[in-house]
Amino acid sequence: MKNKGEIYRISGPVVIISGLNTKMYDVVKVGKEGLMGEVIGIEGEKSTVQVYEETSGLRPGEPVENTGMSLSVELGPGLLESIYDGIQRPLPVLKDTMGDFIKRGVSANGLSREKEWDFVPTVKKGDKVNGGDIIGTVQETENIQHRILVPPNVSGTVDEIKKGKYKVDEVICTLSSGTELMMMQKWPVRKPRPVSKKLMPNTPLITGQRILDGLFPVAKGGTAAIPGPFGSGKTVTQQQLAKWSDTEIVVYIGCGERGNEMADVLSEFPELEDPKTGRPLMERTVLIANTSNMPVAAREASVYTGITIAEYYRDMGYDVSLMADSTSRWAEAMREISSRLEEMPGEEGYPAYLAARLSEFYERSGKVKALCGKEGSITVIGAVSPPGGDFSEPVTQNTLRIVKVFWALDAKLAQRRHFPAINWLNSYSLYSKALEDWYKENVSPEWVKLRNDAMELLQKEAELQEIVQLVGSDALPEDQQLTLEIARMIREYFLQQNAYHEVDTFCAMDKQFKLLKAITAWGDKAQTALEGGASVEDIMKSKTKDDLAKVKFEKDFDAALGVILKNMEEEFAKLRGK
Amino acid sequence: MTKEYKTIREIAGPLIFVEKTEPVGYNELVNINLPDGTTKRGQVLDTSDDIVVVQVFEGTGGLNKECGVRFTGETIKLPVSKDLLGRILSGSGEPLDGGPRIVPEDRLEITGAAINPYARLPPKDFIQTGISTIDGMNTLVRGQKLPIFSGSGLPHNEIALQIARQSKVRGSDEQFAVVFAAMGITNEEAQYFMRDFERTGALERAVVFLNLADDPAVERLITPRLALTAAEYLAYEHDMHVLVILTDITNYCEALRQMGAAREEVPGRRGYPGYMYTDLASLYERAGVVKGRKGSVTQFSILSMPGDDITHPIPDLSGYITEGQIVISRELHRKGIYPPVNVLPSLSRLMNSGIGATRTREDHKAVSDQLYAAYAEGKDLRGLVAIVGKDALSDRDKKFLEFADMFEDRFVRQGADENRDIETTLDIGWELLAELPEAQLTRIDNKYIQKYHPAHKAKEEKKE
Numbered sequence A: 001m002k003n004k005g006e007i008y009r010i011s012g013p014v015v016i017i018s019g020l021n022t023k024m025y026d027v028v029k030v031g032k033e034g035l036m037g038e039v040i041g042i043e044g045e046k047s048t049v050q051v052y053e054e055t056s057g058l059r060p061g062e063p064v065e066n067t068g069m070s071l072s073v074e075l076g077p078g079l080l081e082s083i084y085d086g087i088q089r090p091l092p093v094l095k096d097t098m099g100d101f102i103k104r105g106v107s108a109n110g111l112s113r114e115k116e117w118d119f120v121p122t123v124k125k126g127d128k129v130n131g132g133d134i135i136g137t138v139q140e141t142e143n144i145q146h147r148i149l150v151p152p153n154v155s156g157t158v159d160e161i162k163k164g165k166y167k168v169d170e171v172i173c174t175l176s177s178g179t180e181l182m183m184m185q186k187w188p189v190r191k192p193r194p195v196s197k198k199l200m201p202n203t204p205l206i207t208g209q210r211i212l213d214g215l216f217p218v219a220k221g222g223t224a225a226i227p228g229p230f231g232s233g234k235t236v237t238q239q240q241l242a243k244w245s246d247t248e249i250v251v252y253i254g255c256g257e258r259g260n261e262m263a264d265v266l267s268e269f270p271e272l273e274d275p276k277t278g279r280p281l282m283e284r285t286v287l288i289a290n291t292s293n294m295p296v297a298a299r300e301a302s303v304y305t306g307i308t309i310a311e312y313y314r315d316m317g318y319d320v321s322l323m324a325d326s327t328s329r330w331a332e333a334m335r336e337i338s339s340r341l342e343e344m345p346g347e348e349g350y351p352a353y354l355a356a357r358l359s360e361f362y363e364r365s366g367k368v369k370a371l372c373g374k375e376g377s378i379t380v381i382g383a384v385s386p387p388g389g390d391f392s393e394p395v396t397q398n399t400l401r402i403v404k405v406f407w408a409l410d411a412k413l414a415q416r417r418h419f420p421a422i423n424w425l426n427s428y429s430l431y432s433k434a435l436e437d438w439y440k441e442n443v444s445p446e447w448v449k450l451r452n453d454a455m456e457l458l459q460k461e462a463e464l465q466e467i468v469q470l471v472g473s474d475a476l477p478e479d480q481q482l483t484l485e486i487a488r489m490i491r492e493y494f495l496q497q498n499a500y501h502e503v504d505t506f507c508a509m510d511k512q513f514k515l516l517k518a519i520t521a522w523g524d525k526a527q528t529a530l531e532g533g534a535s536v537e538d539i540m541k542s543k544t545k546d547d548l549a550k551v552k553f554e555k556d557f558d559a560a561l562g563v564i565l566k567n568m569e570e571e572f573a574k575l576r577g578k
Numbered sequence B: 001m002t003k004e005y006k007t008i009r010e011i012a013g014p015l016i017f018v019e020k021t022e023p024v025g026y027n028e029l030v031n032i033n034l035p036d037g038t039t040k041r042g043q044v045l046d047t048s049d050d051i052v053v054v055q056v057f058e059g060t061g062g063l064n065k066e067c068g069v070r071f072t073g074e075t076i077k078l079p080v081s082k083d084l085l086g087r088i089l090s091g092s093g094e095p096l097d098g099g100p101r102i103v104p105e106d107r108l109e110i111t112g113a114a115i116n117p118y119a120r121l122p123p124k125d126f127i128q129t130g131i132s133t134i135d136g137m138n139t140l141v142r143g144q145k146l147p148i149f150s151g152s153g154l155p156h157n158e159i160a161l162q163i164a165r166q167s168k169v170r171g172s173d174e175q176f177a178v179v180f181a182a183m184g185i186t187n188e189e190a191q192y193f194m195r196d197f198e199r200t201g202a203l204e205r206a207v208v209f210l211n212l213a214d215d216p217a218v219e220r221l222i223t224p225r226l227a228l229t230a231a232e233y234l235a236y237e238h239d240m241h242v243l244v245i246l247t248d249i250t251n252y253c254e255a256l257r258q259m260g261a262a263r264e265e266v267p268g269r270r271g272y273p274g275y276m277y278t279d280l281a282s283l284y285e286r287a288g289v290v291k292g293r294k295g296s297v298t299q300f301s302i303l304s305m306p307g308d309d310i311t312h313p314i315p316d317l318s319g320y321i322t323e324g325q326i327v328i329s330r331e332l333h334r335k336g337i338y339p340p341v342n343v344l345p346s347l348s349r350l351m352n353s354g355i356g357a358t359r360t361r362e363d364h365k366a367v368s369d370q371l372y373a374a375y376a377e378g379k380d381l382r383g384l385v386a387i388v389g390k391d392a393l394s395d396r397d398k399k400f401l402e403f404a405d406m407f408e409d410r411f412v413r414q415g416a417d418e419n420r421d422i423e424t425t426l427d428i429g430w431e432l433l434a435e436l437p438e439a440q441l442t443r444i445d446n447k448y449i450q451k452y453h454p455a456h457k458a459k460e461e462k463k464e
Ligand SMILES: Nc1ncnc2c1ncn2[C@@H]1O[C@H](COP(=O)(O)OP(=O)(O)O)[C@@H](O)[C@H]1O
Pocket: A228, A229, A230, A231, A232, A233, A234, A235, A236, A237, A414, A419, A420, A421, A497, A498, A499, A500, B347, B348, B349, B350
């Protein structure tokens, strides 16, 4: 066998080649146009290849060449603000070379070879460096300092180090062994980048979304899944997280979803400001867009491309969050390829290795001590699109076995435009306990109790609702009627949050606390008033109750809430007087 | 002239297996010459040195092993020119109207390449359809893909036609060109569309592709691709705004399933192929607006939900790809309400970018949200009333119950030729909301209540 073979058979994205010496996951160039593909099976003298581009017109007998490399991404300055397809080809470059529509046979570098970066060394001649160590920095965007790392498998003594403007593929450091380092390094996407050790997540990812931060927080370095039927809010939630989460880097993967959604992100993110730094959100973001109509094998790869880029920034000591919308489309890509290979199907036609692939992927999250000694993290949030909205299907089930946070979207809530349509009874966070200390220290000592009381009230409401369904609400005792009302306030005034409202789209932790506290305060006063003999009917007429409904929309929230709290005192004083 | 092979080894359903060929390209167009002198067309599904699998669009009826097979060396293309407008073609693109063949300006691949997401412009131009449930609560924008999810015997055709007739972008008098593709619908249904196009003069601005119920099912796999290729050509080469109506997507999916079964593939959910999501995406995603190009492709397709079940794989996978859905309700239809749109499961994902102060009216979003919330609550209460009776409801709840009825009667219901502008739609919304206690309007900013609520509006106007 040799380095050149030929096509034997073509069936959609799967091509079988003969006469070529290959290893698993080698990247090969298929056909006269040199379409990019990856070896995913070897049998005798034939290899099976998944091709990342359209295969129409490809014929048996066309040549195939092995590059001998695994599918890799280019890592270095210039990743931020980029938008890539599933195999890290920059979409703007593709547009320049092939026009508005994606044609094929064009390769494009992940990182620009033209752009020069100002490299500032942090080591000097004679220093000993190991894999993952920082040898210098580059100001990649206004707020993000890109730390240039020694590739994980390299070490030695610095013989020469440069300073000044260089391109990513120019040598900036030479080791005494003769090894030359550039600002760019390559890494095979299917292989996790090594870390020094894994740490326990203990800080919440603050998202500015009340139901998430308030009730079901995910930790930095943790994992969360957001399953739901179509139209229930997976994408909006993911985008809200990409916009407002307090991480330093965001990797957003549009995996087999809509083209317009990516266009939307591209037009919006440069305009929006990071609430923490005031800089355009795009400056901290890497986008990967392999939409539903783009080649399915590249969709399969997109998730790996994304997580590898995330790991690279984690290795610099950054907190990274990664959103994958949708992991179901990734799983389906696996299924599609697997069925072309005529593999033995597992549950619902998915390959038997579905569960393993999902857990390998989520395992790449985590809070870590990086090789360079700094702490970094990757929080992974995966959208899941269960057929018919039925959570018992394999992708949802296998995902829930791995992730620690479950945000259950609910079509019923979405239909009545209760957003985010996250069901407060079914969702959970296994981090809640571990994060309590953080909330007590950084938000308020009262927070945990407030939150638990609110959860309890919502639970109570669900029980009462069952009775109401049988007898009507008027038949309930007055104190229970009041309980229902307070629960409604928590749902509508606190949990509901309109992603499109200019003020309410983001809610700082302090505001979340004050809002929940005010609603609870109203509830307590109302209970006391009821016990003191006031009627539910009178209590319900409370004007401050209505004011609380809209206070979250106020630009000057603190002032508006101050007024309401004052009026609340007076209102209930009067009720007592009656 | 390419070589003719007489080496068909097997014929199975819509597939033929040809052996001993020279290398044949994947997806290549194939001509099959029958003994009676006719020709059928097909496409390569799988190719190798040993055997080539071809799906035959016009069906394999009449084929035998003596047929000659020619591989054309190219993928399927549609001849295009501006003269397509006004023409009626078959489901595989042959003239049906007795007119001449199209003299092509170009021949375009019908599979169509994916639009580079970076080249897309987010759609945002409000299309006024004149239908309140759509304009007010599920707004359509230019470049969107928004199907009608319906069921057998429901008036989806009437609604699609009303939309085709009335749709316009405000402040422009450009008319939409219509590309209409029938897939497996009855002749009678097709005639219903054709008559309406003729009556309104829309036919001059239309390209029609007809694959009817008695035409071969496999042909349905190319009909929508021909239609979308024509649409893209008119939109991107001739700056036209094109409205594409594909009907019925369900028949398309049935053909896909049939094809998968013929190939003995491992079936996915309910027997549909595992790649149906990807396949449907290759149709639906061919809608949009491209930066720097003037035209646009808007899709308003019809899909009948088998058994009215929205979780069935066809509507389910569609809903995961399209930018929302307009759901037609049998219950409202039975009540005699036209157009029987059930707003609750309906959705337009692009609504938020198409509405607001500069596009429709500043209060639009708030009014829509409030109508949704109130109607959902009213409908829930109907269920409760059936158990405990109306008297067990609080006064507040009674108001919501009544609201739901009024909403269906005054907001949803309208005439088949009634073309409401967006202000009228929103004003009707306000009239209905005014029947609820004002404190219940929690979705609406106070400033809009002051400005648009009938109770305050009257005062404001008096003051002036
Ligand atoms: N937090 C939210 N605030 C306001 N609207 C929302 C919110 N979440 C979802 N929506 C509405 O629901 C629609 C569907 O949400 P989307 O995230 O696209 O659903 P999915 O990805 O689950 O199909 C959106 O177009 C939007 O109108």
